[in-house]
Amino acid sequence: MYRARLIVEVKIGRFKEYTETFQKINELVKARGWTESTIWVTAIGTLNEVIVDTDYPDLATMEREQDALNNDPEARALVISAVDCIVQGSGRSELISSIPTLA
Numbered sequence: 629m630y631r632a633r634l635i636v637e638v639k640i641g642r643f644k645e646y647t648e649t650f651q652k653i654n655e656l657v658k659a660r661g662w663t664e665s666t667i668w669v670t671a672i673g674t675l676n677e678v679i680v681d682t683d684y685p686d687l688a689t690m691e692r693e694q695d696a697l698n699n700d701p702e703a704r705a706l707v708i709s710a711v712d713c714i715v716q717g718s719g720r721s722e723l724i725s726s727i728p729t730l731a
Contacts, residue, residue, distance in 0.1 A: 629726040630684045637718035638676040646678065646713035653706045660700070662693045676715075 638646045647667065654664050668679040684690040697703045 630687060630690055631722075631724045632682045632684065632690060633722040633724065634680040635720050635722070636678055636680075637674060637715040638678055638713050639715055640676060642713040643676055646710055649706055649710040649713070650680070653703065653710065656700075656703055656706065657697070660696070660703075662696065663689070 650665075650667055658664055663682055663684055665680050665682040668681065670677045670679070682690075684693070697707075
């Protein structure tokens with residue numbers, strides 16, 4: 629299992645717009661049969677920080693779905709709209725994996 633994590637800071641006054649756009653992206657992703665993401669906010673920490681987690685069964689699925697999303701005009705337009713709500717330079721990504729079974 630792999631978890632792709634995107635952490636961004638949303639511009640002040642744009643939080644509602646960002647989360648609504650995120651919901652539209654998730655609806656499109658679901659309609660396309662791709663993996664949906666979950667959105668989190670920090671309870672304590674950086675103001676307006678958002679964490680988007682997407683769990684994939686393997687790296688091949690992650691790569692295939694990210695390529696498909698990047699090449700889908702409707703999805704790309706929504707992503708660009710969401711990016712406009714983010715503080716420039718605040719984004720970072722992580723890829724974590726589940727602990728392998730030890731023999």
